[in-house]
Amino acid sequence: MQISLSFEKFDEVLNGSKVSNVIWNQENDSALGSSSTQQLWTDKYKLCSLEEPDVQKKNVEHFLTPSRFEGLVNPKRDLALGSSSRQQLWTNKNKPCSLEEHAIQKENVGRFLTPSRFEGLVNPDHDSASASSSTQQLWAEKYKPRSLEELAVQRKKVEEVRAWFEERLGDSKDKFSTNVLVITGQAGVGKTATVRQIASHLGARLYEWDTPTPTIWQEYMHNCKTGLEYTSKLDEFENFVERIRRYGSTSPSIPGESKSSAILLIDDLPVTNGRTAFERLRQCLLLLVRSTHIPTAVVLTECGKADSVDSTAQSFEELQSILVDAGARKVALNPITNGSIKRTLSKICRQEQYSLSTEQIDLVAQASGGDIRQAITSLQFSSLKQDPMLNLSLSISKPNFPEEKADGHGGFSIQFGRDETLSLFHALGKFLHNKRETDNLVKMDQDAFVVKDKFSRLPLKMDAPEKVLSQAHGQARPVLDFLHENFLDFISEDAIDDAWAVASYLSDADLLLASFRGRLVRYNEADNVLQSAAASVAARGVLFGNSHPVPPRWHAIRKPKLWRVDQSSLQKKKELLKKKFMAWDGSISADVYNGSSSSDVSVLATEYAPALKWLGNRTSVGLEAHEAPIPDNETQDVDIFEGMSLDDHESEISNYESEDDWMSEM
Amino acid sequence: MLWVDKYRPKTLDQVIVHQDIAQNLKKLVTEQDCPHLLFYGPPGSGKKTLIMALLRQVFGPGAEKVKVENKTWKIDAGSRNIDLELTTLSSANHVELSPSDAGFQDRYVVQEVIKEMAKNRPIDTKGKRGFKVLVLNEVDKLSREAQHSLRRTMEKYSASCRLILCCNSSSKVTEAIRSRCLNIRINSPTEEQIVKVLEFIAKKEGLQLPSxxxxRLAEKSNRSLRRAILSFETCRVQQYPFKDNQAIPAMDWEEFVFEIASDIMQEQSPKRLFQVRGKLYELLLNCVPPVVVLKRLLYELLKRLDAEIKHEVCHWAAYYVSISFQILFIVPLVDFPSPLECSAQAAYIQPPLIRANSDPVALHS
Structure with missing residues (x-):
């Protein structure tokens, strides 16, 4: 808050009441850049640029520039140079100028750096650009729904949630078994907004639990010095729940609040790592569901429809089922429909006086994938492109940026929006079902590539296979294995030639991947090329080879049997070797060396194993563990017993190992 | 104990089949320092037996006191550490292992093991030979990288360590290694020799063996002595006294391949292909190497096919077998995390195999 202090001082300067020493100092030393306040400015600047580390730099600039430049309204200033922001500012600052002018500059710098914070401090008399101050706000914040009617969420769902809260907030709250509502839905469908609006609609006070920001390392080190204990986020959450349970409210200090009009919103459950932590969270949630007296909404963000093997997706499912099992009511919000996104967007456009054609709005809405926050941000982003000043700065700071993109339609490519994802099975289904147009609608061009009849196929009813693959995040190996396992179901009964063609393409793809298994792993480039080439060959091979697809009907997609075969053959191999060695152990203990040496597995499997099977009942090294061998004497009996128990143990271990392998391969 | 192990010759003098080679080896190690050795020959010809007998000749009966160890090597491979687990057989004077069990990491095995052995050189109190012997099995299955590093380590540590390499086909061992070893080819025993061995065993066991x-046992064995003795013992369990026309049980996996071949000939449809694939998985599950399956399947198919398409079927079989070897020997398979050669082979042999089966030309007959 040092900054705001200095701003206050600036205000004083502007009002001409007092000239503080600090300011003078600063101005005198500004050329050296060594005064303490100056240091703060740089720090502040750093923080500002770090504020959005995951957003692409380019985008950050795009966002920040308009507000910057609207602040820097002085036409005398060299705007073209403004894109290299820091330098420009400091040069400006270092120029000797009158006190007042300097102060205005400062002010501009201030807005530039911390628009939101500065807002409160702006003295309207001096803020020349106050008319446009509204643009500084993010639209997603600015146009967040103010009433229930404004919510873009499905009316029915809103009503459902509202009714639920109303019932609980009513007088007869004791008759309900639980007071917890779980709201699920993907990001940006308005889960939190719904609860907020309902709370304000019902006139209830909203208590929120927000996951605390993570402790960064420096902070932790600092706290250590001051003697503060580190508490994990989970601990904090536990304490929070405990408080609620005990006192029925988060902040008991607020006076005059009746409990009946309070709503608790738990926006984000702490992320847990590992089983024990998860178990604690589970207990915590159970406790919450059973004992809370305030109507509570738990908001869970769905992790997207892509079937990630990610543990977060799993834990989402688990958390949801834990809550529901404990008796919580569940409301699932669907992605927001295109229609209502479009309505919202055009409303914003009207209010911002920003003209955008319906097609463009449509495009933005579609690209958002049902995420309204994303849609609004995209809209704001696209509106920036028509700002002439921005264009100017863009063309200077990024010379490579294509000029034509700035004017209108060209810029509406896929520069924003969420990438659509498909599940792996969806993609596999596309390949296997092989849906094509019924007749060849594509008109043959004059110079179109003419192919022989037997190679020509009807056009596909889907995107290019490569695109489908990338949408499904498909890795070549699993895709190939799945296709190989399942493709036979989709080939018509007498088309053995097709089966042959597909198998041969899959084999080619497999060959590509087999070489990838080797050394090339190290070279990312080569690895990527091979991977995608193999996946492409596999997908296109399946599509091309299956020239007479069977009429679509439902097929279950099986997990590749090959994986199991891989695993168990490894296990079997270990077993074989073990058996062989067990025989030795026995003979060594009897001090007789039997003279055999280790044989390779293929010999063991093809020659020893069948023979031993025949001899099974007679020898101590019966290959089939379940065929109980009939021992000749007691000592052998003991040997066998030990051998078998050891074997069991070993196979268990190897089972785990191979599972791990499987996981890591995925 | 199986007869194969029980009647394995313990010393070079006891050898029945390759007496001349045994005598030469004996002379070699008694008269002078032993060079690196490379034994190669078809399976069941007696390579291992000779190696063990040779070790006994060099180190005395102590070489027979072996212990089985599951050793883990920690290998520092620059950017990461690799843990390798490998089963070794070792006595005071020699270590035996199959580096190809380590799959793609075989290179590290070769380097590390030899280095370690060179470090712990046996202290020769009695002024005996101060070297250890490292027996490496299945060198032909080593990746090219591993073979290359084997060559280097061989040179570097040759003062303290002798290598005995053992493989089926010397053509898959690099020229460089072959020229640094004394190559000893072990032929398959002739049928007469096999009969001689069988008679020897019968006499020891006190059995009547009709000539x-x-x-017939010798004929059926495909000139593999091991196989002959194994089926001899099997027959003994099934029926004794022997009859001339007694049935000799076939290997179960061979019968299984026979079934697959009949399935293929009966019907050619995607559904049948699926069934066949299931049966192939079954074989792979039992660790029968894909190449062996493919060979056997070809053999079975050729018996039933018309003359004009035999050629084509052979072509495809050879094509896919060669691809599988190309992958094994040309592309270095060093770093892949799961050291499972069988699965690797299975994975790429698998589709080809189906293609060979379902070759439309073959199936239209």
Missing amino acids: GFAT
């Missing part, structure tokens, strides 16, 4: 039956 006709012995001849």
Whole structure:
């Protein structure tokens, strides 16, 4: 808050009441850049640029520039140079100028750096650009729904949630078994907004639990010095729940609040790592569901429809089922429909006086994938492109940026929006079902590539296979294995030639991947090329080879049997070797060396194993563990017993190992 | 104990089949320092037996006191550490292992093991030979990288360590290694020799072995002594006294391949292909190497096919077998995390195999 202090001082300067020493100092030393306040400015600047580390730099600039430049309204200033922001500012600052002018500059710098914070401090008399101050706000914040009617969420769902809260907030709250509502839905469908609006609609006070920001390392080190204990986020959450349970409210200090009009919103459950932590969270949630007296909404963000093997997706499912099992009511919000996104967007456009054609709005809405926050941000982003000043700065700071993109339609490519994802099975289904147009609608061009009849196929009813693959995040190996396992179901009964063609393409793809298994792993480039080439060959091979697809009907997609075969053959191999060695152990203990040496597995499997099977009942090294061998004497009996128990143990271990392998391969 | 192990010759003098080679080896190690050795020959010809007998000749009966160890090597491979687990057989004077069990990491095994052995050189109190012997099995299955590093380590540590390499086909061992070793080819025993061995065993066991039956056993064994003795013992369990026309049980996996071949000939449809694939998985599950399956399947198919398409089927079989070897030997398979050669082979042999089966030309017959 040092900054705001200095701003206050600036205000004083502007009002001409007092000239503080600090300011003078600063101005005198500004050329050296060594005064303490100056240091703060740089720090502040750093923080500002770090504020959005995951957003692409380019985008950050795009966002920040308009507000910057609207602040820097002085036409005398060299705007073209403004894109290299820091330098420009400091040069400006270092120029000797009158006190007042300097102060205005400062002010501009201030807005530039911390628009939101500065807002409160702006003295309207001096803020020349106050008319446009509204643009500084993010639209997603600015146009967040103010009433229930404004919510873009499905009316029915809103009503459902509202009714639920109303019932609980009513007088007869004791008759309900639980007071917890779980709201699920993907990001940006308005889960939190719904609860907020309902709370304000019902006139209830909203208590929120927000996951605390993570402790960064420096902070932790600092706290250590001051003697503060580190508490994990989970601990904090536990304490929070405990408080609620005990006192029925988060902040008991607020006076005059009746409990009946309070709503608790738990926006984000702490992320847990590992089983024990998860178990604690589970207990915590159970406790919450059973004992809370305030109507509570738990908001869970769905992790997207892509079937990630990610543990977060799993834990989402688990958390949801834990809550529901404990008796919580569940409301699932669907992605927001295109229609209502479009309505919202055009409303914003009207209010911002920003003209955008319906097609463009449509495009933005579609690209958002049902995420309204994303849609609004995209809209704001696209509106920036028509700002002439921005264009100017863009063309200077990024010379490579294509000029034509700035004017209108060209810029509406896929520069924003969420990438659509498909599940792996969806993609596999596309390949296997092989849906094509019924007749060849594509008109043959004059110079179109003419192919022989037997190679020509009807056009596909889907995107290019490569695109489908990338949408499904498909890795070549699993895709190939799945296709190989399942493709036979989709080939018509007498088309053995097709089966042959597909198998041969899959084999080619497999060959590509087999070489990838080797050394090339190290070279990312080569690895990527091979991977995608193999996946492409596999997908296109399946599509091309299956020239007479069977009429679509439902097929279950099986997990590749090959994986199991891989695993168990490894296990079997270990077993074989073990058996062989067990025989030795026995003979060594009897001090007789039997003279055999280790044989390779293929010999063991093809020659020893069948023979031993025949001899099974007679020898101590019966290959089939379940065929109980009939021992000749007691000592052998003991040997066998030990051998078998050891074997069991070993196979268990190897089972785990191979599972791990499987996981890591995925 | 199986007869194969029980009647394995312990010393070079006891050897029945390759007496001349045994005598030469004996002379070699008694008269002078032993060079690196490379034994190669078809399976069941007696390579291992000779190696063990040779070790006994060099180190005395101590070489027979072996212990089985599951050793883990920690290998520092620059950017990461690799843990390798490998089963070794070792006595005071020698270590035996199959580096190809480590799959793609075989290179590290070769380097590390030899280095370690060179470090712990046996202290020769009695002024005996101060070297250890490292027996490496299946060198032909080593990746090219591993073979290359084997060559280097061989040179570097040759003062303290002798290598005995053992493989089926010397053509898959690099020229560089072959020229640094004394190559000893072990032929398959002739049928007469096999009969002789069988008669020797019968005498020791006190069994009556009709000569006709012995001849049939030898014929059926495909000139593999191990196989002959194994099926001899099997027959003994099934029926004794022997008859001349007694049935000799086939290997179960061979019968299984036979079934697959009949399935293929009966019907050619995607559904049948699926069934066949299931049966192939079954074989792979039992660790039968894909190449062996493919060979056997070709053999079975050729018996039933018309003359004009035999050529084509052979072509495809050879094509896919060669691809599988190309992958094994040309592309270095060093770093892949799961050291499972069988699965690797299975994975790429698998589709080809189906293609060979379902070759439309073959199936239209």
